[in-house]
Amino acid sequence: MLLGISLLTFILMRLSPGNFLDTIRLDPQISEETVDHYKTLYQLDKPVLWQFVHWIKNLLKGELGYSFYFNVPVSRIISDRLFNTFILSFASFLITWLIAIPLGIAAALHRNKFMDRVIQFFSYVCLSLPSFFLAMVFLFLASQTGILPLGGMYSPRFDDLNLLGKATDLFLHLVIPALALSLGGIASLQRIMRGNMLEVLGQQYILSARAKGLPENRVVYSHALRNAINPLITLLGYEFSALLSGAALIEIICSWPGLGSLMLTAVRSKDIYLVMANMLLGGVLFIIGNLLADILLAKVDPRIRYEK
Amino acid sequence: MKSKSKEPKPISEFQLALNNFKRNRLAHFCVYLLLALYGMAVFADFLSPYSFENESRQYSYSPPTPIHIIHEGKMTAPFVYGIEFHYDENRKRVFEMDKTKKFPIQLFQTGDEYKLFGVIPCRYHFFGVPEPGRMYLMGADSRGRDLFSRILYGARVSLSIGLIGVLISFSIGLLVGGIAGYYGGGIDNILMRICEMFMLVPGFYLLLALRAAVPDDFNSVQVYFAIVIILSFIGWASLARIIRGMCLSLREREYVLAAKAIGLSDLAIILKHILPHTLSYSIFAVMLSIPGYILGESALSLIGLGIQDPYASWGNLLSDAMSIVRIKFAPWILWPAFFIFLTVICFNIIGDALRDSLDPMLKKAA
Numbered sequence: 001m002l003l004g005i006s007l008l009t010f011i012l013m014r015l016s017p018g019n020f021l022d023t024i025r026l027d028p029q030i031s032e033e034t035v036d037h038y039k040t041l042y043q044l045d046k047p048v049l050w051q052f053v054h055w056i057k058n059l060l061k062g063e064l065g066y067s068f069y070f071n072v073p074v075s076r077i078i079s080d081r082l083f084n085t086f087i088l089s090f091a092s093f094l095i096t097w098l099i100a101i102p103l104g105i106a107a108a109l110h111r112n113k114f115m116d117r118v119i120q121f122f123s124y125v126c127l128s129l130p131s132f133f134l135a136m137v138f139l140f141l142a143s144q145t146g147i148l149p150l151g152g153m154y155s156p157r158f159d160d161l162n163l164l165g166k167a168t169d170l171f172l173h174l175v176i177p178a179l180a181l182s183l184g185g186i187a188s189l190q191r192i193m194r195g196n197m198l199e200v201l202g203q204q205y206i207l208s209a210r211a212k213g214l215p216e217n218r219v220v221y222s223h224a225l226r227n228a229i230n231p232l233i234t235l236l237g238y239e240f241s242a243l244l245s246g247a248a249l250i251e252i253i254c255s256w257p258g259l260g261s262l263m264l265t266a267v268r269s270k271d272i273y274l275v276m277a278n279m280l281l282g283g284v285l286f287i288i289g290n291l292l293a294d295i296l297l298a299k300v301d302p303r304i305r306y307e308k
Numbered sequence: 309m310k311s312k313s314k315e316p317k318p319i320s321e322f323q324l325a326l327n328n329f330k331r332n333r334l335a336h337f338c339v340y341l342l343l344a345l346y347g348m349a350v351f352a353d354f355l356s357p358y359s360f361e362n363e364s365r366q367y368s369y370s371p372p373t374p375i376h377i378i379h380e381g382k383m384t385a386p387f388v389y390g391i392e393f394h395y396d397e398n399r400k401r402v403f404e405m406d407k408t409k410k411f412p413i414q415l416f417q418t419g420d421e422y423k424l425f426g427v428i429p430c431r432y433h434f435f436g437v438p439e440p441g442r443m444y445l446m447g448a449d450s451r452g453r454d455l456f457s458r459i460l461y462g463a464r465v466s467l468s469i470g471l472i473g474v475l476i477s478f479s480i481g482l483l484v485g486g487i488a489g490y491y492g493g494g495i496d497n498i499l500m501r502i503c504e505m506f507m508l509v510p511g512f513y514l515l516l517a518l519r520a521a522v523p524d525d526f527n528s529v530q531v532y533f534a535i536v537i538i539l540s541f542i543g544w545a546s547l548a549r550i551i552r553g554m555c556l557s558l559r560e561r562e563y564v565l566a567a568k569a570i571g572l573s574d575l576a577i578i579l580k581h582i583l584p585h586t587l588s589y590s591i592f593a594v595m596l597s598i599p600g601y602i603l604g605e606s607a608l609s610l611i612g613l614g615i616q617d618p619y620a621s622w623g624n625l626l627s628d629a630m631s632i633v634r635i636k637f638a639p640w641i642l643w644p645a646f647f648i649f650l651t652v653i654c655f656n657i658i659g660d661a662l663r664d665s666l667d668p669m670l671k672k673a674a
Contacts, residue, residue: 128653130603132610133626133645140635150632245510249607253630263513264611267520275517282510 074277077262082281085258088251089243091174092181100186101229104193109220111198123187131246135180135253142176149173177254181246185239192235196228203227226300233297240289244282325588328665335661338654345651349463356457357436357443359420361618364442367391367452369638370403373444379410387412388443400637411441447640449628459644462620466602467651469536469621473601474594477540481547482590486578488548489555500552506545514542515604519613528619535614539604543597550593554586588666595659599652606648622648 107119142148149172161169200206201224209219248260255261259278266274330336348355373388390409393401417436424430437443445456488499506514518538526534558564559582567577602622608614609623610630617624625644629635635642 124653124656128599128649128656130606130645130648130652132607133642133648136626136629136632136635136642136645139632143632143636242510245512248510248512248516249611252611260512263516267516270520275520279509279513279517282513283508286508286510 074273077274078259078277078281081257081259081262084256085244085247085251085260087170088174088177088181088256088258089240089247091178092185092247093239093243095178095182096185096189099182100189101193101232103186104190105197105220105225107190107194108197108201116194119190123190126183126187127191129183131180131184132249132253134183135177135250138176138180139254148175173256177247177250177256180254181243181250184246185243189232189235189239192232193228196231197224200224200228230297230301233293233300235293236296237286237290237293240286240293244285325662325665329661332661332665335658338657341650342654342658345463345647345654346467348460349467352457352460352464353422354424354430354432355434356454356460357417357419357433357445358454358457359422360458360461360620361453362420362457363451363453365452366393367403367442367444367448368401368450369634370442370444370448370452371638372447372640373442374405375413385412388437388441390441391444409441411437411443413437413443446643447638449625449641455625455640455643458620458625459622459647462622462625462644463647465532465615465619465621466605466623466648469532469539469605470598470601470651470655472536473540473543473604474598475540476536477543477597478547478590478594480540481544482551482583482586483578484544485548485551485586486555486583489552490559490574490578490582492556492559496552500549503545503548506542507549511542511604512607515539515608516613518542519608528616532615535605535608539601542604543600547590547593547597550589551583551586554589555582558582558585592659592662592666595655595662599655602648602651602655 103119107116110116138148139150143150154169154173201220206219206224209223210216214223244259247258248263250256251258251260252264259281263275263278265271266278353359370391370393373391375386375388377383377386379387387410390406390411391403392406393403396402413435414437415435416432417438418431419433419436421429421431442454444454446459447455449455449458484499484503488496515538518541519535522531522534522538555578564577564581567581572580605614605621606623606626609621610627612624612627615621615624622644625641626648628641629645
């Protein structure tokens with residue numbers, strides 16, 4: 001599967017007109033020998049398919065190639081950026097789940113009442129507001145009030161701060177992109193949660209739990225909730241990929257130094273190995289996300305384990 | 309179901325669903341709103357007072373022109389005042405109304421020439437003000453072009469991309485899903501692995517990589533089609549998977565066996581007898597996936613990889629707002645976002661309403 005993605009990306013990148021060698025050739029500081037060196041190193045004079053095989057061979061040796069744009073090995077840049085993207089995605093993920101699940105439960109319990117209506121209205125609005133627009137508006141508000149920093153990840157004086165100061169600084173920078181990224185997710189997750197909860201609440205065992213006189217809280221939180229949340233965990237893996245994809249755009253707008261903005265730079269400068277590594281990483285993250293979701297599901301829902 | 313006519317007519321499932329849908333007033337309203345938006349896009353060159361490239365740079369970021377009906381204490385037909393500006397101490401333009409100049413707003417004002425429906429040359433615009441007056445209904449952009457006109461022209465790109473994209477990706481998705489589900493086995497396996505490959509990569513990354521393969525020297529029409537194809541390239545996989553799941557159960561039905569028995573070809577069975585049963589799902593899936601295309605195009609244009617200036621799309625109009633300071637002194641550049649929002653919410657509401665009204669049929673098909 002990952003091989004397929006890599007091949008696709010590789011062909012796409014080779015299809016694109018001009019390549020990085022042309023770019024570095026224009027740079028008078030780089031001699032013709034260096035260009036030739038790269039050419040032989042990555043076998044660029046050979047046919048495309050052979051180049052690809054070469055790349056895969058290197059990959060298996062743990063070498064991701066060399067970024068022509070940044071002039072450092074790809075793995076160096078990627079690992080930094082991966083961490084940044086991870087922070088952003090994780091924060092947004094936490095916000096989404098911590099807000100959406102209680103909201104969904106509340107909406108289901110007050111079905112068609114005022115509270116439900118209000119929540120549904122707002123989730124429609126949030127679902128339809130493009131995240132990039134939200135990011136812009138938040139940034140604008142921040143620029144007007146001056147409470148939050150405008151984009152980026154660190155303040156210029158970040159290095160002088162102590163550990164606590166660093167954490168606060170990072171947190172303040174995180175607020176806007178994470179919020180912009182989460183709102184849409186909250187809306188959709190909340191709706192799914194509400195739907196699941198309503199379905200479960202209509203089941204017979206809820207009726208019998210109520211009939212035997214359990215307090216309503218126990219019925220809702222220990223009987224209904226545990227069953228309603230299972231399908232969401234399966235979603236979690238897919239959510240992960242969507243999150244990465246959404247994060248990319250927000251990263252670009254909020255100038256957060258993550259994988260997404262890296263990808264844009266890489267694509268623009270036709271930095272082929274950087275693009276390849278990025279795509280591959282996207283795929284790997286997706287698989288990890290799905291794996292985690294499966295493990296978590298097996299933990300939460302014993303029925304799945306016993307079947308095997 | 310009671311019918312008022314004497315002979316009770318049998319009501320088809322689709323009519324039933326349609327009746328259900330009509331009961332949802334909000335969704336009904338959204339249908340009209342969408343029709344209006346699409347109408348705006350079709351008649352953009354007639355409805356807009358200026359062409360999308362009509363610029364006058366001295367009016368860069370001129371604020372929206374207020375429309376007046378009272379002149380020197382007397383009621384008159386709607387008109388606008390002339391626009392004047394001077395520089396303040398920061399060399400920033402400050403716009404003012406020049407109350408001595410008055411330009412009446414006229415219907416069917418002659419202006420920039422355009423071709424109605426692409427063929428009939430025409431100079432009439434629905435409304436406008438005579439030269440040298442200028443009217444900015446929603447303000448001006450950096451080059452003094454009328455934002456309202458540009459939004460109308462941009463609607464053509466942004467709205468049509470959703471429709472064409474969905475058309476392409478759904479034809480691929482339905483066909484692939486149908487074939488995979490009908491044949492099963494090895495073909496199914498290969499096709500589904502290909503699908504998964506597309507679903508595996510975060511969509512936006514794939515979008516960027518695909519965009520990189522588009523030559524730089526494409527003209528704007530070519531770029532437009534490239535974007536449509538790229539977007540539908542990403543969207544088909546998830547649909548194909550769902551359709552395949554449905555087809556797996558549909559192919560076991562008796563009528564499929566009957567069709568096979570009378571010697572229909574496999575393709576004919578898939579197209580005529582299996583895929584129509586997935587229609588109710590596809591209909592609302594289409595509605596709910598159109599916003600994705602609109603947002604995808606906007607995102608690409610926003611970061612400068614989509615439709616290029618001077619052509620307008622809602623995304624590239626918004627790219628002006630990427631520098632946050634500009635929002636402060638020209639907040640009207642956020643207007644395109646409002647239109648994106650309006651379109652997306654309409655599609656979402658209609659899609660949801662359709663799903664609710666088609667629900668009884670869905671349960672039957674599943």
